[in-house]
Amino acid sequence: MIQIQTLLAFIVYFIFMMSIGIYFYRRTVDVEDYLLGGRGLGSWVTALSAQASDMSGWLLMGLPGAVYLGGVEQAWIAIGLFVGTYLNWKFVSSRLRVYTQKTDAITLASFFEERFKDPTGLLRIISALITLLFFTIYASSGLVAAGKLFESIFNIQYAAAVLIGTFVIMLYTFLGGFSAVCWTDLVQGLLMVSTIIIVPILAYNVVGGFEGVKTAALAKGASLSLLPADSSISMMGIISAVAWGLGYFGQPHILARFMGIDSVKKIPKAMRIAVIWVFVSLGGAVIIGLISIPMFENLSGGDQEKVFIYMIDKLFNPWVSGILLAAILAAIMSTIDSQLLVLSSTITEDFYKKIKKDTSEQELIYVGRGSVLVTSLIALFLALNPNNTVLGLVAYAWGGFGAAFGPIVLFALFSKNTSWKSALAGMIMGTIVLIVWKEFDLGAVFFGNSLYEIVPGFIVNVLTISIVNLVAGEESAGILTEFNEVAEEMNNA
Structure with missing residues (x-):
C-alpha cells in the first residue's frame, strides 16, 4: 500500500523541480541561453551539475546492485570513474572552455567542425548522429531506473511508472533548458550526497557492523577485497572496470558544463568540489552495496538494483523515507535532463540550423523544446x-561516447598536428570497433574473457588518428595560429 507521507514528499519534490523550470523559462532570451545558459555558471553549479548528471541512477542503483552480487571487487568501476573524473577536470575542463568560446561552439559536434575547420561538414554530421544514437540509449537507461523506483515505492505497473518519470523530467527540461537543468542538478547533487552519507551510517549498526557484513559476504561468496585469492574477477575484468574512466573525455553532457562555466578562473574551485563529491558518492555507493548483503537475501533478476530502495524503506518512517528516496529520483533526473538537453542542442544546432540558415533565435528555441519532446x-x-538493466544500458552508451569522442577531444585540445581527416577517420573507426566488439563479444573470442568495448574502441581511435596524422596532418596556418593562441591564453590564465 502506498504511504501517503512518501507520496506527498515526492509531490513536493516534483513541484520544486517544476518551479525551477518555470523560473528559467521566463529568463530564456536566445538559443545560447537555452542550450548553454549564456556561459554564466558558477563553480558550485558547474561542479555539482557535471557530477550529478554524470552519475545518474547508476550510482544509487546499478553500483550497489553490482557490489551486492559480487562484493568489493566490483569497486574497480568506481576506482576507474574517480580517476577519470580527476583527469577530465585537470586536463580538459579549462582548455575546452577557452577553445569553445574562441570557436563560438556550443555543442561538441560544432566544436569539432570549428576546431578542425572541416570543409565537408561530415565531422559535425557524424558526431551529431553518434550523439543521437548513444544518448537515446543512455536516456532510456535513466527511464528504466525511474520505472523501477516508482514500481517499487508505489506498487504500480512498470510501464505507468516509466511514463510518470518521463513526464516530470521532460517538462522542466522543456521549459527551462540548460540553466534549469544545471540548477536542478545542484539541488539534486546535494540531496544525493547527503543521502549516501546518512543511510549507510545508520544501516551499518543495524546489520551488526563489519562482522555482520563479513559473515554474510562469506556465506554468499561475495568478495571483501579488491583482489581476493579466489576471485572470480580476471585481469581482463579489472581492465574493463577501470576503463570506465576513459569514457569521461567524450561525454557531451559533462563537457557541456565545462563550456558553460562563467570564467576559466572558476574551474579550480569547481574541480575541488567535484572531486570531493565523486569520492564521497562512489565510496558511499560501494558501502551501501556491502551492507545490503546481510540485510537482504537472494535478490536477483534485476531486483539487486533496488537494494538502496529496500534499505531506505526498512530503516526510516514514511516521511523521512520519501525525502531520501527522492535522492534516487534526483540521481536519475539529473542525468536524463542533461541528456535530453544535449539531444535537443544536437538537433537544433547541428541539423536544423545547418539546414535553415536564416532562422530566428525564437524559432531555434521552439525547435530545441520540440526536440526535447520527440527524444x-x-x-x-x-x-x-x-x-x-540500468548498468547494461549505461555501459553501452558510456562506452560509445568514450570510444567515439574521447580521443578526438584530447587530440583537438593538445595536438595541433591533428587534421579534420584524422579526427573523422578516428571517430568512424572507434565507433565501428566498439559496436562490432560489443555485438559479437570479441573479447571472449580473442582472450577467453569479455573486455569492455570502450577499450578496443578507444585504442583504435587513437591509433587511427596518429597514423592519418603522419600522412595528412594539419598544415593550415590559420588553424595552427588559433591553436597557439589558445595555448598562450591557457598559459596566461
Missing part, C-alpha cells in the same frame, strides 16, 4: 522493456 518519447519507447 523523450523515443527514449520512453526503449525503456518500456522491463528486462533492461
Whole structure:
C-alpha cells in the first residue's frame, strides 16, 4: 500500500523541480541561453551539475546492485570513474572552455567542425548522429531506473511508472533548458550526497557492523577485497572496470558544463568540489552495496538494483523515507535532463540550423523544446522493456561516447598536428570497433574473457588518428595560429 507521507514528499519534490523550470523559462532570451545558459555558471553549479548528471541512477542503483552480487571487487568501476573524473577536470575542463568560446561552439559536434575547420561538414554530421544514437540509449537507461523506483515505492505497473518519470523530467527540461537543468542538478547533487552519507551510517549498526557484513559476504561468496585469492574477477575484468574512466573525455553532457562555466578562473574551485563529491558518492555507493548483503537475501533478476530502495524503506518512517528516496529520483533526473538537453542542442544546432540558415533565435528555441519532446518519447519507447538493466544500458552508451569522442577531444585540445581527416577517420573507426566488439563479444573470442568495448574502441581511435596524422596532418596556418593562441591564453590564465 502506498504511504501517503512518501507520496506527498515526492509531490513536493516534483513541484520544486517544476518551479525551477518555470523560473528559467521566463529568463530564456536566445538559443545560447537555452542550450548553454549564456556561459554564466558558477563553480558550485558547474561542479555539482557535471557530477550529478554524470552519475545518474547508476550510482544509487546499478553500483550497489553490482557490489551486492559480487562484493568489493566490483569497486574497480568506481576506482576507474574517480580517476577519470580527476583527469577530465585537470586536463580538459579549462582548455575546452577557452577553445569553445574562441570557436563560438556550443555543442561538441560544432566544436569539432570549428576546431578542425572541416570543409565537408561530415565531422559535425557524424558526431551529431553518434550523439543521437548513444544518448537515446543512455536516456532510456535513466527511464528504466525511474520505472523501477516508482514500481517499487508505489506498487504500480512498470510501464505507468516509466511514463510518470518521463513526464516530470521532460517538462522542466522543456521549459527551462540548460540553466534549469544545471540548477536542478545542484539541488539534486546535494540531496544525493547527503543521502549516501546518512543511510549507510545508520544501516551499518543495524546489520551488526563489519562482522555482520563479513559473515554474510562469506556465506554468499561475495568478495571483501579488491583482489581476493579466489576471485572470480580476471585481469581482463579489472581492465574493463577501470576503463570506465576513459569514457569521461567524450561525454557531451559533462563537457557541456565545462563550456558553460562563467570564467576559466572558476574551474579550480569547481574541480575541488567535484572531486570531493565523486569520492564521497562512489565510496558511499560501494558501502551501501556491502551492507545490503546481510540485510537482504537472494535478490536477483534485476531486483539487486533496488537494494538502496529496500534499505531506505526498512530503516526510516514514511516521511523521512520519501525525502531520501527522492535522492534516487534526483540521481536519475539529473542525468536524463542533461541528456535530453544535449539531444535537443544536437538537433537544433547541428541539423536544423545547418539546414535553415536564416532562422530566428525564437524559432531555434521552439525547435530545441520540440526536440526535447520527440527524444523523450523515443527514449520512453526503449525503456518500456522491463528486462533492461540500468548498468547494461549505461555501459553501452558510456562506452560509445568514450570510444567515439574521447580521443578526438584530447587530440583537438593538445595536438595541433591533428587534421579534420584524422579526427573523422578516428571517430568512424572507434565507433565501428566498439559496436562490432560489443555485438559479437570479441573479447571472449580473442582472450577467453569479455573486455569492455570502450577499450578496443578507444585504442583504435587513437591509433587511427596518429597514423592519418603522419600522412595528412594539419598544415593550415590559420588553424595552427588559433591553436597557439589558445595555448598562450591557457598559459596566461
